[in-house]
Amino acid sequence: MGISMNEKIILSVENLDITFRTNAGNVHAIRGVNFDLPAGKTLALVGESGSGKSVTMKAVAGLLDDNATINSGKIFYRQADGNVIDLLTLSKKNLRRTINGQQIAMIFQDPMTSLDPTMRIGEQIAETILLHKKISTSDANKRAVELLQLVGLNEPEKRVKNYPHQLSGGQRQRVVIAIALSCEPKILICDEPTTALDVTIQARILDLIQDLQAKMGLSVIFITHDLGVVARVADFVKVMYAGKIIEAGTVDEIFFDPRHPYTWGLLSAMPDLETNDDRLYSIPGSPPNLLHEPKGDAFAARNQFAMKIDEREEPPMFQISETHFAATWLLHPDAPKVEMPAQLRERLARARKAANLQ
């Protein structure tokens, strides 16, 4: 068919736009999302709760809820043979049979929703393996035990007999990770995969994913609100707000040189073990209700640096470097010069110093 896409890119989302029908009206949840995933790299998607991270990735995996309408957009995927297809042109059934699981695997935010409560976890893992690989049932069972061991479950030979409700939150989350890894996908989409895990086990899972990446060239998309995790695993970061990507850059650009006031707020709100203030910083106000489409910049009402134009017109993406972009009028050449809040500036300066950067 000859769709052209840069060879290094394995997945490219173009101008994705999605609406949900609800009792109270239409919710315009995704409002023109664009991004590329370079093969073998890790992309982190961060942003406020409700900003559209999970919905975007469910669209990629072909798992949108029934009340969703895709108004526009393309999702290009480069198959192993080099051919590029638009996933949105495939039927749901076709997508499930050929792409889902084997080539693109998704770990869902809510582990219970992807586990079958009536089936022992060992059987669930073995079943997925058998779906994608021609091996014997006993080999699949053995592999299930190995995978549980890999994700750090104690006594895996006994655990395979457990039903999901007999596991702790973090154990369930790890079973879901084991299932996703069992079919050796090309792209792994992890939606908050480590939220229920303590730091030691979290580190183990992140290492496991990074090892697979090095060994098999796995490309990874990480949705997480944990900026420590982002700092650890990501090559590139996209920041989402109200259904759009509002800042994109390399991980260093986002953490050391953020340009969008929402990103400033996000970084400011992060507590660390040194925080001793009586109240934690949170971005004032709440995100716009996408039942009523905001006019102008969706972040304007909460932005202490908002200008007149923010109320009228949505800012385009301004380019800062080859890899760094942000959608805020503050970057317009005619805008007054605005500095990030002093406290954050000091914190970033400390961080740069700790990292031996300038």
Next chain:
Amino acid sequence: MTEPLLKVDNLVQHFKVSRNFTVKAVNGVSFEIYPGETYGLVGESGSGKTTIGRSIIRLYDPTAGEIFFNRDKISGVLNDKVRRMLRKNMQMIFQDPMSSLNPRKKIGDIIGEGLDIHGLYSTRKERNRIIGEMLEKVGLSPAHAERYPHQFSGGQRQRVGIARALVMKPKLIIADECISALDVSIQAQVVNLMKDIQAETGCAYLFIAHDLSMVKYISDRIGVLHLGNLVETGTTQEIFSKPTHQYTKSLLSAVPCSNPVIERNRRRSL
């Protein structure tokens, strides 16, 4: 001296999975929570945190040990009066929000359920006002009351669970990983809200979490759980400045920071 609001004495909770496999989830845990206090419970995945919470609120029958709440014994067989007192005065925010919200009920009715049962309003209008205000306090909007659980994002659902518990103004809230799915800004908003409500109503929290920076911030005292045993307990200050147990030390040293360069180097040095 004030009396403890909750007293857990030698709690044991075992699960028999099969004839030759019994999970010893909790093995003799004792602690107390005082009125208006926040007790942080931390520990590895699978160490028994959720089980302790569920045993206290009587979703499980403890294998052994005693639990007292408000001076009433709440372990063993409960009479109706104690059961009712428990349902009003103790609430749990569940770790897995999706499976704890009835998928066929609208959010407004889920949050209003406790108010309905205990008749905590005089008119329909007042009921809806209370629900709408609670939704706003957790960063959602009153219009969300008309939606069903699956029509929310993960973090929005988690906040529905928080709203459902807080709206009852209970004496004790067991908050099981209640902010883990929220981004930092909304985490801060929710934690500030929990502190405000505590100042207003004097409620106590059993705050179960694995995120040490948040636990440090919100807790007065902390218990560290390891394989179903409390291995260390003390004031937040004590635990963070002089951790004694090896597991506590390893938890503290692994706290990630948000510095990509340092994180990359940390990985290389492993």
